[in-house]
Amino acid sequence: MTDAPSLHGESLRQRSAAELRRENLHIMWRTLTLAWHAYAKDKAAVGALIFLVIVVLIAILAPWISPHDPTEAVGTRGGLPGTDGLVLGGDMDGRDMLSRLFWGGRVSLLIGVVPTVAATAIAVVLGLFAGYVGGWVDQVVMRVLDVFFAFPLVLLAIVIAGILDPGVATLILSITVALVPYISRLVRTTTVSVKQEPYIEAARAGGATTPTILARYVLPNMLAPVIVYSTTLIGLMMVVGSGLSFLGLGIQPPDADWGTMVSDGRAVLKKAPHATAFPGFVIVIVSLAFSFVGDGLRDALDPRARVR
Amino acid sequence: MFRSLRTVALAGAVTVAGASLALGALDTKSAKAEQGGTLIWSIPAAMSLFDPPQSCGWLTKNATHMIFDGLVELELGKPEKGWATLRPALAESWTVSEDGMTYTFNLRKGVKFHDGTPFNAEVAKWNYDRFSNPDAPQYNEVANAYLNFYARWIASTRVVDEHTFEIVLTQPHYEWLQIGQSSCGQPEMISPTAWEIHGDQDIALHPVGTGPFKFVEREIDVMVVLERNDDYYGEPAKLDYMVYRQITDPATRIAALRAGEINMVTEPTWDEIENLVDEGFQLLLQPNVPSVWYAAFNMQHPALQDVRVRKAINMAIDREGVAREVLRGTGKAEHGMLSAGTFAYDPDYNPYPYDPEGAKALLEEAGYGDGLELTFEIFDYGWNEAWEKWMQRDLKKVGIDLKLNKLEWMTYLGKWLQGMPETVAMNSMGWGWSVPYWTAHATRCDHHPPNGINGGWYCNEAVDALYQQAIQTKDQAEATKLYREANRIIMEEDVAFVPVFSYHNPIILAPNVKGFVNGQENWYDYTLPWVEE
């Protein structure tokens, strides 16, 4: 063995690594701009995104833009919209519905988005790993997740609440744990399906490393159903969170989130329908918006859909 | 006719159990008009065991005191009286010796359990031994734990003759007999024959008593069905069947009532009551329910060591506002720990009229003019924390930031029984007995956890002495004075509690339910009503 070829080989590898990085950055940037262009084409998705930005802004700015203190009785109990100068009326404790909706967004968005995103991140890692490696690793990971499937969410929340004190953290932790197995299964199934595609084999034959294959080929192809699924879950989780709060495991009175507002008002459906209708409507609209953004994202991230 | 529906063929092969109970067409139509029918009550939570001494809770007592009888029972058919008193049940009459320590019961003759076993003094002693005599083969430690408040006073029991039963107490105690009329641990008689057959554990699944109703079926967490006992020794029940159906959600209970699927609702949403009355449903209230809803101070909490802070909190709560705005007429403001529905109750007692300014001044004096943060542990009772939130708002006005810590019921109960740690300032409860001695349970020095429910660590020997004197006083007027003095010390000198309100137990009935009486307790006499078809 002489020195020259090996030196030559090393520098070649170094160069190609640096180039690869540059190239990757370039591709990423191009992908992002392309994705944004694709996303911008979908008017519903853009509208939904703008709506969500506004909702988030309202939640952040709640202390400054709320007309009243959300925990203070300012009107008659269950006052209909317009009474006592309250645009959306009062709840059953005479508190301003509008201010409570503004403030409620803070908690609701948190318990809708954070567990879903966290669980999706964990699930993507687990599902990709299990699905791509396959064999007994796949079996072990998926069977362990099967164990978590059957976990009673309420029991988990009671334990966490007992250790941490009930609060938003309890909700986020318990919901995250409960969500992981669901999303993981979807990721894994899609990964297994994508793994068999000829282009993966071609890439592997071309010398692509496993991380590259996962990041460049498997992940993008698997994201479509996962994003769609996760964004649907956000709205549902806002509701699940309120269910746990109702059992005394989450949000502490007098704070409120939208789900809890609906659940508090459900016993007076006839007398004060607005007490459930407004927060319920907000949940539905925000869930819809998340779903449309999810659809837009899916299309934007899918190279083939972009071409269309 | 009763038809037990164990299996229903659905779509070929699926079996439906759980919803197993369905009453067939009632072909036993009664000739009498004021008679018969099925009363279906939606109970808001699960019932406990159907073995009286091992049973705990208001809900359960509603069924057990219909299946089983004690020596005596509460008269719950006279709702206009200020408090419920005892009346004969399995004992036709009873006498108390001059020293107040020996109780002699003349038992009713010819009474048979639902399984045919005759009732006599032997059976009475057998039942009392079950929870009070550790040497008896039927002794049950859970029963003893529940009935501790009753059994601890018993020195001995004796069969005098077939129909005479005698109990000797460890000291004179004139409230002792009525103390037994509470819901957590019930000294009522079960059939020893049934116990022999089913064993000490499973007897709870096969309740056999002497009461006006017989047990038919219990589907755990779904429903309980009782039917009239036609061989009852007393005035027989009018209803054919009594059904307790578990419906947890308040909105669902109201929906089921409106749909005609049940005909009795307790714990209605307060804001719906008016509408329901307008729709023709009946509303029954009872102003003398023996329980008070209160917050207990933690006497070991650093900020609450100062009596001025505790006083200020009492002054800052607008209790009338709670009764008017929150309870919507289903309760009234309470200012003392002696609850309504007992002989010692003083309706005019009011040491702390609503005075936020005075409260502020007191807090200022105590050095909390800049504010104070306190934690209030509460539990989920299905009332949306309505009164606790009201307290929170009232206290905010005087500069106290009250942090509500709502806990799931069992978590709460576990913590409550351990007593408050220094970090918790107050916790909440609603409780009482039909005799004033209950207050002693919440305040006596020797009732500090883990040996009792005095979780706020309150202790005053002088108060304990007053209780001791009161239970040995035969004359109720004299005893009343002692209790009121104890209450005055607790509320005005030591300021250990924030009593807030008493609840009037609103009951909503379908228009065709007749004769129902909302008695002075949290359980009712189901022999009185009937349902028109």
Added chain:
Amino acid sequence: MTRFIVMRLLTIVPIMFGVSFFVFILAHLAPGDVTTTLTGPYATEETREQIRESLGLNEPLPVQYGKWLSHILQGEFGKSIANRRMVAELIFPKFANSAILALTSAAMAYVIGLFAGIFAASRPYGYFDRFTIAGTLMFGSIPPYWFGLLLVLLFSLTWRWLPATGMTKIVGGGGPIDVILHLILPTIAAGAAPAAIIARTVRATMLEILSQNYIKVARAKGIRRGVILRKHALRNALPPIATICGLQLGYLLGGVLFVEVIFAWPGIGYQLWQAIQARDIPTIQGASLIIAVAFVLVNLAVDVFNAYTDPKIRISEGVRSR
């Protein structure tokens, strides 16, 4: 394939072991224990200690778990501490009730979800697409305790068409027709969210497939739209769709607590919740186990289905099992 199924069925054993172990630990970690209610408020600490002793609650956790396990291996779920009923007697009927509701809800969700998803995907980005998807989503994201009550308000209280609560009528009820009538509203309430999730997943997966080259080739060859949808697209979209459908069925089989509470449906979710509230460990264990078995079987069924319908997966499983 048979080997694959047998292997998977065998994995149920360790899963049961895992579920019961974790649930056991959790149940013991939960604050408050069963003696809190078993002894009442007036008991002394001494009696409480005695009762813990006689219930075996003072033994080390591994010993307690071992005992429970040895019973379970003999097919005994044990006895409920809270109500003395045999756990098996308690949970199997409740599970059957939940299964009935789960199957009808899943059936509804599948039909609505598949049709809505496929139709939406067949004319993507059109009004029909938007309307269908938004419609299913709206019903899917209404909080169930509100949706359920609205259904009751309309169908039971206003129009008086359907019963509001329970599984049968209390007086004079029973029989399949009575049960079916009681099933309708809970089915709609429980099936709405799964229907929305399935519809969106079907639409997304179909769109994904429809943009593949072989579909374009097929289209270029002049094959009719409907045939492409049915024969080419749907078949290839099946794995993720089946997975989602399985997940939704599994979720429903676990007992839809909110729906069971609102309609007073005597299901396993409600039973488990009550047992948790009572810290009734044998019942919690039994109910969790039965739910776990249901999940595992549904997931297994989906995997088998996928292996049969997806030729690519079939090959790989075949290779693996050799």
